Amino acid sequence: MKIVLDRPRCEGHGLCEEAAPQLMHLDDDGELVLDREQVDEADAALVNAAVRVCPVAALRIV
Amino acid sequence: MTTPPTSDIDLFADGVVLDPYPVYAELREQGPVVRLRKNDVHVLTRYDAIRDALADWESFSSASIGFNPMTNEALAGTSLASDPPMHTQLRATLTENLSPRALRGLKGRIEVKADALVAELVEKGTFEAIDALARAFPLEVVADLIGFTGHVRDNMLRWGQAAMQVIGPMNQRTAESFPIAGELYSWCSQVRATDLTEGSVGRGIFDAEARGTVPPNTAGHIIHQYLGAGVDTTVAAIGNIVALFGSHPDQLDLIRQDPSLVPAAFNEVLRFWAPVHAWGRRTTKDVDIDGAVIPAGAQVAILFGAGNRDPRHYENPDAFLVERNPIDHLSFGYGPHGCAGQGLARLEAHAVIEALSRRVKRLVVGPEVRVPSNITRSIEELPVLEVIPA
Ligand code: SF4
Numbered sequence: 360m361k362i363v364l365d366r367p368r369c370e371g372h373g374l375c376e377e378a379a380p381q382l383m384h385l386d387d388d389g390e391l392v393l394d395r396e397q398v399d400e401a402d403a404a405l406v407n408a409a410v411r412v413c414p415v416a417a418l419r420i421v
Numbered sequence: 422m423t424t425p426p427t428s429d430i431d432l433f434a435d436g437v438v439l440d441p442y443p444v445y446a447e448l449r450e451q452g453p454v455v456r457l458r459k460n461d462v463h464v465l466t467r468y469d470a471i472r473d474a475l476a477d478w479e480s481f482s483s484a485s486i487g488f489n490p491m492t493n494e495a496l497a498g499t500s501l502a503s504d505p506p507m508h509t510q511l512r513a514t515l516t517e518n519l520s521p522r523a524l525r526g527l528k529g530r531i532e533v534k535a536d537a538l539v540a541e542l543v544e545k546g547t548f549e550a551i552d553a554l555a556r557a558f559p560l561e562v563v564a565d566l567i568g569f570t571g572h573v574r575d576n577m578l579r580w581g582q583a584a585m586q587v588i589g590p591m592n593q594r595t596a597e598s599f600p601i602a603g604e605l606y607s608w609c610s611q612v613r614a615t616d617l618t619e620g621s622v623g624r625g626i627f628d629a630e631a632r633g634t635v636p637p638n639t640a641g642h643i644i645h646q647y648l649g650a651g652v653d654t655t656v657a658a659i660g661n662i663v664a665l666f667g668s669h670p671d672q673l674d675l676i677r678q679d680p681s682l683v684p685a686a687f688n689e690v691l692r693f694w695a696p697v698h699a700w701g702r703r704t705t706k707d708v709d710i711d712g713a714v715i716p717a718g719a720q721v722a723i724l725f726g727a728g729n730r731d732p733r734h735y736e737n738p739d740a741f742l743v744e745r746n747p748i749d750h751l752s753f754g755y756g757p758h759g760c761a762g763q764g765l766a767r768l769e770a771h772a773v774i775e776a777l778s779r780r781v782k783r784l785v786v787g788p789e790v791r792v793p794s795n796i797t798r799s800i801e802e803l804p805v806l807e808v809i810p811a
Contacts, residue, residue, distance in 0.1 A: 367513065368757070371522040372764060374748065389522030412748050414759040416476055 361421050362396050362406055368417040375418060379409035425713040426451045431459045432722060433488075433590055435793040438698055442739075445727035454710045460590060462488070462720045464699075466727045468734035468751070470710050474702065474723060475755040478504050483758055485703035485720055488590040488795075491599070495606065499642060501650065505757060512761065514635050515643055518622045521764040528768055531562060535772035536780075543780045543808050550786070550803040554773070555660035559652060562769055567647055568621025573608065580605035581652030582797070588701075589795025602649075609645035651762045657696035657799030658687075658766065659773055664803055665690055665741055666777060667786030672743045676778040677811065683778070685746035687770045692750035693741045695726035698798045700754070725751045726798070783809040 362382065371389045382405060383393050398406055410418045428451060430444055431437060437444050445466065448455045453470035456463050465471045474481045482504050487493045496502035500511035517523065538558055542548050556578060564574045583601035586594055614627035626643050629635040635643070666673045676682045699722040708715045715721065728751045730738040735747060753760035760766070777784075787804035 367509065370516050370520040370764070373521060378748070389520075389525060414753055414755060414763060416756040416759070 360398060360400070360403070360406065362393055362398065362409070363419045363421055364391060364393055365417045365419070366391075368415055369413075370415055370417075372414055374412040374414060375409040378412045379405040381405065382409065422709060422712055422714050425454045425456050425463060425710075425715065427456045427458055429458055432457055432462065432464065432699060433460065433592060433795055438793045438795065438798065439791050441698060441724075441726055441798070442730065445724060445730060448724070449727050449731060452711070452713060454713050454715055457722075460488070460722070462701075462722045463704075463715045464722045464724050464727075465710075466724055466731075468728040468731040471723055471725070471728040471751055472749075472755055474708075474721070475751075475758070478508075478757050480705055480708050481702035481721060482705050483508070483702060486701045487588040488699075488701055488720070488722070489587075489595060491591075492587050492595075499646060500761070501646060501758070508757060512757070514629075514639065515646060516761050517629065517634075518625055519647070519762055519765060523622075524764050524768060527566070531768050532772045532775070534558070534561065535769070536776045539773070539776035539780050542805075543810050546808050548805050550663040550805050551656075551660050551800055552802075554663060555656050555800075555803075558659060558773060559655040559769055562765075563647070563652055563655075565618075566622050566765075567644060568617035568619075568623040570618060573616075576604065577648060577652055578656070580608075581648055581656075582794075584649035585653045585797045586795050592795070594793070594795050605645065605648065609641040609648075612641050612644060614640075647762070650760075651765070653797045653799070654696045655762075655766050655769060657797050658691065658770055660800040660803060661694045661696070662687070662690050662770065662774060662777070663784065663805070664786060664789050664800055665693065666781075667784040667803075667805070669741050670783050672741060673778060673781070673783070675743055676774065677782070680775065680778065682743055683771050683774045684767070686743040686774055687767065688747050688750055689741060689743050689745050690770075691752040692729045692735070692745075692747040694798065695729055695752040696797060696799065697725055697752065698794075698796055699724055700796075725754075780811055781808055782811045783807075785809075 369391050373385050376384050382395050386392050449466040453467040483502050485493050500515045583598040586598035587602045589595045617623035626640045630640045676686050702721040704715050704719045706717045732738050753763045785807040787806050789800045790802035792801045
């Protein structure tokens with residue numbers, strides 16, 4: 360599966376990073392960087408958690 | 422497919438707004454959507470139904486967030502009351518100065534302020550928590566941030582309160598608040614850059630307008646939204662922190678032992694007592710929720726507090742447990758309209774919780790006083806009778 364970030368919508372709340380630090384982080388400017396976009400089933404729980412906590416629904420799984 | 426169950430509960434009756442949780446439980450058991458005959462609204466009561474509706478802006482339009490037509494008319498064209506694609510542009514403008522990114526420089530200053538205020542109150546030993554902390558702190562932070570001085574600063578609380586109150590149905594509380602909300606409105610429509618402190622966020626919005634990054638003549642509207650949406654709700658949340666820590670000393674102890682619980686504790690405060698009682702949407706088409714259909718064009722009320730206590734989603738929902746960390750609580754809304762000021766609210770609340778848990782061992786609080794209010798659910802007075810310092 361693939362994580363997709365709707366960049367204009369992302370406001371840098373960073374809650375997704377807290378949920379899945381292995382997959383994404385905020386850079387020094389407070390911009391979200393997806394370290395891995397393509398993730399395998401083993402990480403499904405992590406990805407779901409990150410998508411779920413984003414308060415503005417800026418993350419999606421395709 | 423059927424019509425939703427109905428109820429004769431009046432969502433805005435004094436007794437209900439003062440203590441909505443028994444009513445929420447009753448409605449939630451009736452179904453995820455219930456039609457209230459008296460208010461002519463469809464209420465969403467269960468966690469999943471609420472979260473889905475907040476994400477689905479195409480079916481649930483924000484053109485009717487208020488429960489009276491006058492307020493919806495006044496809010497037309499603002500970020501709060503518009504749908505994408507227009508909303509997307511307005512929202513970006515609104516959050517430009519409010520996103521965690523923009524606020525990063527502020528964290529240290531907010532923490533110093535919270536700590537100084539809490540230290541002073543602990544020293545005093547007894548105080549009235551709502552005036553001395555819940556109102557004082559966000560007022561100071563927001564006034565300094567936006568750059569308010571003088572009579573505007575003095576009126577922020579009254580104006581902020583009225584701006585929330587008028588979102589309710591046309592009852593007496595709404596009618597009495599219209600003139601006060603009007604004062605805020607007319608001030609915002611005339612405010613000029615020079616009315617705001619140099620170097621403030623408010624000034625920044627006017628600079629952005631001059632540069633063309635913000636559409637012409639919108640700076641005042643943006644300031645209106647900061648004040649209208651951000652003050653009363655934050656006051657409520659901070660008052661709730663003090664009250665809940667006072668009544669749950671064991672939970673305060675947990676934070677004292679493990680300061681990394683501060684963000685989790687704030688999430689639990691917001692889940693346990695949602696600062697906003699009801700918020701409107703209007704259906705753009707027939708919407709099927711678990712087989713019950715809300716007709717197109719219906720006024721909907723989202724009951725954040727009911728969803729937050731839904732046992733289908735949270736185990737033992739009526740217990741206040743700071744270790745729960747309900748990061749997906751509904752009190753900030755969710756999706757495109759998720760609270761634009763939540764980054765600032767978190768900064769403020771975390772600073773207060775942190776300072777309290779560091780300086781206070783126990784708060785002995787007296788009975789909380791509440792007054793009925795349409796939209797914001799907050800404590801009016803909360804005596805702290807004794808502080809046992811840490
Ligand atoms: S939680 Fe959402 S808004 Fe925040 S950084 Fe992640 S994607 Fe962006």
